Amino acid sequence: MNGNLKLAVQSKGRLTEKSLELLKHCGLDIEDYSERLFIPARNFPLDILFLRDDDIPEYVQDGVADVGIVGENIFLEKQSETKILEKLGFGRCSLLIAHPENKQLKDIKDIEGKTIATSYPVILNEFLKKNKIKAKVIELSGSVEIAPSLGVADLICDIVSSGNTLMMNKLKKSFKVFDSQAVLISSEKNSLPKEKNKILEDLLRRIRSVLIARNSKYLMMNVPKSSLDKIVKIIPSLKSPTVLPLADENLLAVHAVIPSDKFWTIVEDLKSAGASGILLLPIENMIK
Ligand code: PRT
Numbered sequence: 128m129n130g131n132l133k134l135a136v137q138s139k140g141r142l143t144e145k146s147l148e149l150l151k152h153c154g155l156d157i158e159d160y161s162e163r164l165f166i167p168a169r170n171f172p173l174d175i176l177f178l179r180d181d182d183i184p185e186y187v188q189d190g191v192a193d194v195g196i197v198g199e200n201i202f203l204e205k206q207s208e209t210k211i212l213e214k215l216g217f218g219r220c221s222l223l224i225a226h227p228e229n230k231q232l233k234d235i236k237d238i239e240g241k242t243i244a245t246s247y248p249v250i251l252n253e254f255l256k257k258n259k260i261k262a263k264v265i266e267l268s269g270s271v272e273i274a275p276s277l278g279v280a281d282l283i284c285d286i287v288s289s290g291n292t293l294m295m296n297k298l299k300k301s302f303k304v305f306d307s308q309a310v311l312i313s314s315e316k317n318s319l320p321k322e323k324n325k326i327l328e329d330l331l332r333r334i335r336s337v338l339i340a341r342n343s344k345y346l347m348m349n350v351p352k353s354s355l356d357k358i359v360k361i362i363p364s365l366k367s368p369t370v371l372p373l374a375d376e377n378l379l380a381v382h383a384v385i386p387s388d389k390f391w392t393i394v395e396d397l398k399s400a401g402a403s404g405i406l407l408l409p410i411e412n413m414i415k
């Protein structure tokens with residue numbers, strides 16, 4: 128056994144590619160994944176173990192892997208002795224209760240006495256308990272969406288992302304149980320040896336800087352000197368903007384790091400305040 132940090136990643140599924148992409152953005156040189164059970168990173172003391180997502184929490188709990196990437200839905204459902212180190216911002220989906228299109232479900236109390244099919248009985252039962260609702264929960268391991276048309280259940284509780292599966296099965300969203308995304312987990316009971324912990328801290332630092340960079344953009348523009356105050360007030364800058372002189376004495380260059388999703392809400396205001404030559408650039412990395 129080497130002293131490398133062992134990271135469990137889903138072997139063949141929705142989270143596989145995005146998990147590897149995140150690690151590559153962290154500067155890890157990883158061979159292309161090709162049906163292997165195990166890949167070491169060439170330039171970082173980390174080994175990737177490829178496993179079924181359902182097994183990852185238990186493997187991490189027992190120390191077979193030191194850390195793992197799974198959907199928060201799997202993390203919660205499996206009730207393993209693991210904890211979330213970081214939310215990773217991909218694999219987003221929601222766990223929803225849905226009902227047949229031709230039926231109504233207006234109030235959450237209308238769930239009382241109904242039969243609900245789901246692959247997430249633990250999370251669903253918790254939700255029902257919290258809302259003081261008694262309902263019958265039937266556990267299905269797949270194809271939950273066909274349960275109402277087969278007459279097996281009145282409602283379903285399943286993961287939804289685009290909503291296409293619900294639509295194709297003539298189902299409608301009624302209540303959201305929770306929003307999920309991929310998370311990095313570690314064991315709650317086994318603490319890592321010092322050396323491995325150092326590797327984990329380095330990896331976490333890199334992951335956090337990639338996540339901040341992904342959600343930020345570099346904004347550049349020229350502004351008339353007279354509008355500088357107005358422009359600075361419009362920019363939702365992560366730090367105070369950089370202001371630079373230009374050859375034209377009446378103009379200044381303003382640079383700022385902004386949250387990616389804010390650009391389109393401020394661009395018209397910037398233009399009407401006199402900004403020109405507006406550029407928005409991606410950020411490769413950002414160290415705080
Ligand atoms: O083989 P293994 O057990 O490892 O994989 P799996 O088949 O159990 O999981 P996989 O690859 O389907 O999903 C892995 C993780 O991706 C899940 O645990 C979620 O955290 C996350 N995720 C994100 C999703 C979806 N989006 C998703 N849309 N997981 C499942 N779905 C399914 C959903 O169950 C339903 O059947 O897609 C269908 C709905 O999708 P839409 O787009 O039609 O709404």
Ligand code: ZN
Nearest residue numbers: 179180181182
């Ligand atoms: Zn699975």
